[in-house]
Amino acid sequence: MAFWKRPEITITIDYGQRAAEAEVTAARQVASELGIRHEVIAINCTPIGSGDMSGNDALKIAPVPEWWPFRNQLLLTFAAARGLVLEVTEIMTGSVASDGSHADGRPGFYRAMDAVTSFQEGGIRVTAPALHMTTSELVRQSGVPRDILAWAHSCHTGNLACGHCRGCLKHYQVTKDVYGVAY
Numbered sequence: 001m002a003f004w005k006r007p008e009i010t011i012t013i014d015y016g017q018r019a020a021e022a023e024v025t026a027a028r029q030v031a032s033e034l035g036i037r038h039e040v041i042a043i044n045c046t047p048i049g050s051g052d053m054s055g056n057d058a059l060k061i062a063p064v065p066e067w068w069p070f071r072n073q074l075l076l077t078f079a080a081a082r083g084l085v086l087e088v089t090e091i092m093t094g095s096v097a098s099d100g101s102h103a104d105g106r107p108g109f110y111r112a113m114d115a116v117t118s119f120q121e122g123g124i125r126v127t128a129p130a131l132h133m134t135t136s137e138l139v140r141q142s143g144v145p146r147d148i149l150a151w152a153h154s155c156h157t158g159n160l161a162c163g164h165c166r167g168c169l170k171h172y173q174v175t176k177d178v179y180g181v182a183y
Contacts, residue, residue, distance in 0.1 A: 001093070001138070002030055002031065003034065003142045003143070004129075004130075004141060004143070004144070005129065007092060008088075009036065009037045009038075009083075009088060010031045011038075011041060011079045012040050012041070013040075013041045013042075013075050013079065014040065015043055015045040015074060016043075016044040016045045016049060017053045017054065017156075018053060018054065018055050018157055018158050018159075019155050019158055020159075022153040022155070022159040022160070023153050029151050030151050033148060034148075041079070045068075048069060050067055050068055052065045052156040053068050053157075054068060064102070066156040067102060070104065071102075071104065072093070072104035072113075073104055075093075076091060076093070076117070080120075083122075084121070089123070089125060091117070091124055091125070091126050091127070092127050092129060093110070094138075095131050096135045096138055097132060099131075107128075114126040114127070135174045136174050136177040136178050139178045146179055152171065154167035154170060154171035155168050155171075
């Protein structure tokens, strides 16, 4: 998303997910290579996490192993709060069509979050420009080169790719679809 849309500021949130260190490192590197200001917010939400991403037992209501209750709502709220301080007018997420397996990855959710944040002080808008695309389509649309995409960290279980979780398998499939080979 950063390569495609080139925002002035990117925000990465360490909310206590098991892969936070790798995600922050990757985001920092990509922002640096693109000349984009990078902000990091650290808020430990591990006690409310569920499943693969938190290291806690998955809740019975979890639709997928990496589900974290209200995760996108939390992340958008944290990003908007920081964005208000930074005087941003829009929070753009990298959600794609497959995120619709979660209630907070669907168009209705993003419309609702946009209504909530734009109603509040600062009038910050929430958008998800790639929500109608697959991840492979987003990568193709953005034109991101392999050396930048190689920084992406998709593992749900740790700072080193496990190669087996849904995030690792998706990363493998996307690089194969787009570039003809996987890393």
